[in-house]
Amino acid sequence: MLYRNTLVFLQRLQQAATNGNFHYVSGETDFDGYVRLAKKFSTAYETELSRQTKLRRRRAGEASSTLYAVRLSIRADQDGKIPVHWILVASSGVGRVHEREKLKDMRERKTRLVAGSGRYQLVHDGRTWSWRLSHDAYNRYVERIHRIASLPPDRRRTAEIDGLLRDADAEKLLDELYSEPGFRLVRRQIGKLVSDLRREWTRLRPANGPKLSERTFLAYVRFLPNERCGDLSAVPDLSPQIDRRELFRIAFGCD
Structure with a gap:
């Protein structure tokens, strides 16, 4: 699935790891390339199967795969294309995805999953899976x-x-x-x-100089519903800062 909201993208990858999908391969493309890639993976690895079907197959010892993607920018580049970051995750088990793809294991320190142009890293700290700053x-x-x-x-x-x-x-x-x-x-x-x-x-700093403002704690990210990206050419032309604030508002329920 291609997401507009980076926070939703991060949440779904966190959930995927929690559900045992530790193997992955990733890359970057544009929207048209993503459409072709999604069709290829759907045909080869049945990435569009329902969660229930994938769960049954994992219990039977078969590998299941899911494709996640997010736009890297809200603006088109000089060629009129919007870059997309994609990650294909897979569970352990028997399956073509393990035979055909050069999968990495996000549980290994050297091959941990990163997102947000390398800004965030998905780790298990002995308690649960969570994102942290790289x-x-x-x-x-x-x-x-x-x-x-x-x-x-x-x-x-x-x-x-x-x-x-x-x-x-x-x-x-x-x-x-x-x-x-x-x-x-x-x-x-x-x-x-x-x-x-x-x-x-x-x-x-001197004691009589400007003081730092007091801030409340950083709120937890609440669960966000899926929001598919359709035609990316219809995305409004917003500045990155406006987009960042909008994502923050959506994530934390601020008015």
Whole structure:
């Protein structure tokens, strides 16, 4: 299935791992390429079978497969095409998908499943499957925290927010941190990053300077219904930031 909403895409992959679909292969294409790929996989691996049928086959020792995909951008490229990221997942068992595809195992550290252009990584921490920020994405936040907190006075920018003087760069960073999807392990990482920011702020900034705003906790992502992508050429021309805020509103039920 091709999704408009990246959060739904991530949720379905998390569910797939929870249900024992540990093997995968992934790639990128455009919408037309995705349509052809979906037909190919449906014919070869019966990816469009119902969940009940796939469950019965897994219990009989057969492998089942499902195709997930999401658009990588809401804007068409210079050739008028919208890029699509696809992931074919499969369960263990006997089946052509294991014979024909070079499947990776998401349970292995070196071949963990990543999504969001490498931003998120699906892991099992001994409790459940959950998405977390990848090491690179997490470390980029760490670097930004130190860089913003340690800016010299002549490079600091301020802005008035709700009648109070705030540091513009720090508030932008907090906005981004609290816009991350609230999966369990991501929430844990965001909590640590915010604590690091406040600690660095206290250590490096003057006590009489702008304070960091207080934020509520990052809410859990509630279960989202499927939303298929039809004709991607009909997608409205929105900016990436507007799209990000809209996904956040849908995910967390904000008005």
